[in-house]
Amino acid sequence: MTKDVIVTQHISKTYGRPPLQVFALRETNLDIKQGDYIAIIGPSGSGKSTLMNLLGCLDKPSTGKIFIDGSDVSTLNEKELARIRREKIGFIFQKYNLIPTLNALENVELSMGFAGVDSQTRTKKAKQLLEMVELSKRLTHKPSEMSGGEQQRVAIARALANSPSIILADEPTGNVDTKSGENIMRILEDVNRKGETIIVVTHNMAIAQRAKRLLRIQDGEVREDHV
Amino acid sequence: MSRSLLTLLGIAIGIMAIISLMALGEGMQQAVTGELSSLSDVIIVSTGGGGFSTFGGGGSTSNGEYFTQRDVADIQRLQGVKEVSTQLASSGLAEYNGKTTIVSLTGMDISVMRLQYASQNLEAGGFLNEGEQNEIMIGYGIAHNTFDANISVGGRIKINGEKFFVSGIFGKQGMGGTSSDSLVLMSSRDFQKLTGQSNISLIYLRVYNVNDAESIATSIQNTINGNHGQKDFATATTMTSILKTVQSIIGILQLVLVAIASIALVVASIGIMNTMLTSVMERTREIGIMKAIGATNLDIMSIFIIEGMLVSSIGGIIGIILGVFGSQGLTMILNSYMSMGGSSRLTPIITLTSVVLAVTVSIIVGVLSSLYPAWKAARMSPIEAVRYE
Numbered sequence: 001m002t003k004d005v006i007v008t009q010h011i012s013k014t015y016g017r018p019p020l021q022v023f024a025l026r027e028t029n030l031d032i033k034q035g036d037y038i039a040i041i042g043p044s045g046s047g048k049s050t051l052m053n054l055l056g057c058l059d060k061p062s063t064g065k066i067f068i069d070g071s072d073v074s075t076l077n078e079k080e081l082a083r084i085r086r087e088k089i090g091f092i093f094q095k096y097n098l099i100p101t102l103n104a105l106e107n108v109e110l111s112m113g114f115a116g117v118d119s120q121t122r123t124k125k126a127k128q129l130l131e132m133v134e135l136s137k138r139l140t141h142k143p144s145e146m147s148g149g150e151q152q153r154v155a156i157a158r159a160l161a162n163s164p165s166i167i168l169a170d171e172p173t174g175n176v177d178t179k180s181g182e183n184i185m186r187i188l189e190d191v192n193r194k195g196e197t198i199i200v201v202t203h204n205m206a207i208a209q210r211a212k213r214l215l216r217i218q219d220g221e222v223r224e225d226h227v
Numbered sequence: 228m229s230r231s232l233l234t235l236l237g238i239a240i241g242i243m244a245i246i247s248l249m250a251l252g253e254g255m256q257q258a259v260t261g262e263l264s265s266l267s268d269v270i271i272v273s274t275g276g277g278g279f280s281t282f283g284g285g286g287s288t289s290n291g292e293y294f295t296q297r298d299v300a301d302i303q304r305l306q307g308v309k310e311v312s313t314q315l316a317s318s319g320l321a322e323y324n325g326k327t328t329i330v331s332l333t334g335m336d337i338s339v340m341r342l343q344y345a346s347q348n349l350e351a352g353g354f355l356n357e358g359e360q361n362e363i364m365i366g367y368g369i370a371h372n373t374f375d376a377n378i379s380v381g382g383r384i385k386i387n388g389e390k391f392f393v394s395g396i397f398g399k400q401g402m403g404g405t406s407s408d409s410l411v412l413m414s415s416r417d418f419q420k421l422t423g424q425s426n427i428s429l430i431y432l433r434v435y436n437v438n439d440a441e442s443i444a445t446s447i448q449n450t451i452n453g454n455h456g457q458k459d460f461a462t463a464t465t466m467t468s469i470l471k472t473v474q475s476i477i478g479i480l481q482l483v484l485v486a487i488a489s490i491a492l493v494v495a496s497i498g499i500m501n502t503m504l505t506s507v508m509e510r511t512r513e514i515g516i517m518k519a520i521g522a523t524n525l526d527i528m529s530i531f532i533i534e535g536m537l538v539s540s541i542g543g544i545i546g547i548i549l550g551v552f553g554s555q556g557l558t559m560i561l562n563s564y565m566s567m568g569g570s571s572r573l574t575p576i577i578t579l580t581s582v583v584l585a586v587t588v589s590i591i592v593g594v595l596s597s598l599y600p601a602w603k604a605a606r607m608s609p610i611e612a613v614r615y616e
């Protein structure tokens with residue numbers, strides 16, 4: 001039996017106060033198993049990003065509880081939350097979100113720096129990861145000197161830097177062309193094959209169909225679709 | 228970038244002010260101390276309660292009464308007194324180039340003269356020569372503004388009908404204290420021969436042991452006051468006490484200068500804070516990303532504090548370099564203003580203490596002024612910050 005890496009219990013996210021209250025996410029219960037590959041689809045504004053941000057501990061649910069590797073994140077303090085974000089989760093954004101003043105290598109090293117990894121090990125690992133995403137020739141390039149696809153691959157390398165058990169990717173292929181998108185998905189699937197848990201938000205049905213598990217979100221409510 | 232540069236400049240100016248003002252103060256301290264401490268065994272006895280105030284002057288008798296030979300003899304008899312000499316004062320008729328005017332005459336031993344006017348710059352010529360007769364030194368005013376024609380070294384002036392040669396002319400005295408501009412200085416011997424008087428306006432003496440100076444000064448005062456039957460006829464001032472007063476005045480001056488520099492630094496630190504706050508705003512998204520990939524609040528804070536420290540310590544180092552040049556410039560201006568010459572020309576002295584102080588101050592300013600911006604950055608929520616456009 002594989003263990004649950006993420007469990008959510010009745011999590012909701014609301015914005016504003018009644019009567020103008022908006023439910024971005026409603027009463028969501030999820031069990032996510034180690035090594036799973038989940039695609040999340042749904043129309044714009046349905047709550048996909050809201051869910052991802054909650055799972056990635058970037059935001060806190062209005063009600064309900066989230067357990068990551070068995071620990072209730074609502075009970076954690078700022079430092080412990082930072083540690084979860086750093087060590088358990090790798091977040092990949094639609095807009096890459098690299099630090100513009102740092103080059104590819106430094107961007108990948110950054111989160112290892114926060115984890116206290118020494119600089120030699122940091123550089124070695126960052127180079128390995130960038131080689132894995134086929135960017136060995138772009139180590140010293142700044143984000144502005146790279147294509148969207150390349151930037152997103154740097155972001156993937158960065159997400160993997162502290163060997164997290166969960167990769168959360170919110171529309172990772174949203175801003176790149178089909179070929180680059182294909183490349184990115186292939187890398188993520190490789191990572192999944194090595195045992196990593198992957199959750200990907202996408203608008204692309206073809207991509208979604210390749211996942212092991214498919215979640216459809218509509219109006220803040222999650223429904224399971226079997227592939 | 229240009230914003231950081233401006234901030235840097237602010238710090239640099241503040242530190243420059245500290246360094247150059249401290250260097251100036253230290254320079255003053257050492258100039259005065261060096262000059263006066265070589266005279267630390269000297270006691271000057273003057274008439275009147277006010278005491279001897281300024282170097283290169285004094286000796287004016289307020290009540291028309293002078294010291295007597297008996298006073299001098301009494302002082303000579305005191306335990307611990309090494310040598311005594313006197314300054315004589317009178318007035319005489321001076322004639323040059325057909326014009327005659329009344330001048331005040333001062334007579335003293337040549338060795339004392341050299342001591343007393345050591346700090347005075349000379350416009351031309353030199354001090355009286357030991358053994359020569361009928362030589363005088365004159366002040367700038369006598370040389371240039373008293374007679375119809377300028378007097379130069381070697382010039383001949385008739386005083387009370389007697390011919391005197393000018394051996395040296397004092398430079399123009401600036402704003403400081405009693406003026407030497409109207410001096411006519413001659414040896415005690417010439418003075419007595421010329422005037423037939425020995426009106427003693429000042430008595431100089433040296434003591435064997437500097438530590439006895441204060442007690443000897445007190446007994447001199449008592450003795451002379453007794454001789455004249457007045458309670459405060461004479462004032463005996465030790466060089467050490469003058470030294471102490473001058474040092475404490477300079478100390479206060481230094482403090483004031485540093486206080487002024489601190490104001491510059493406060494302004495600079497407000498500049499840093501402003502720069503950092505803007506930078507935090509501009510980098511909101513970056514801060515969000517860093518938090519999203521696992522930076523703690525402390526990580527974020529240290530990024531901004533280190534940045535603030537870096538800006539301020541680079542500014543500090545530039546300030547120290549500027550301060551070295553600034554202090555040179557400042558003393559140059561001061562020297563030309565006060566037209567101080569010779570040994571009393573100021574030189575700025577940059578001490579290790581002032582450099583260490585400057586570096587420490589700039590680092591502290593950097594940390595303090597980036598504390599609030601750093602805290603603001605740290606408490607941003609990652610999701611808000613990432614969404615920020």
Ligand SMILES: Nc1ncnc2c1ncn2[C@@H]1O[C@H](COP(=O)(O)OP(=O)(O)OP(=O)(O)O)[C@@H](O)[C@H]1O
Nearest residue numbers: 015022023024042043044045046047048049050051
């Ligand atoms: N900060 C916010 N304040 C108010 N409402 C918000 C906020 N963030 C999200 N919402 C609302 O919550 C709902 C869900 O938003 P969410 O970003 O999760 O949608 P999404 O499924 O990711 O859409 P897309 O496919 O366009 O990215 C939307 O109606 C949105 O307007």
Ligand SMILES: [Mg+2]
Nearest residue numbers: 048049050170
């Ligand atoms: Mg979204």
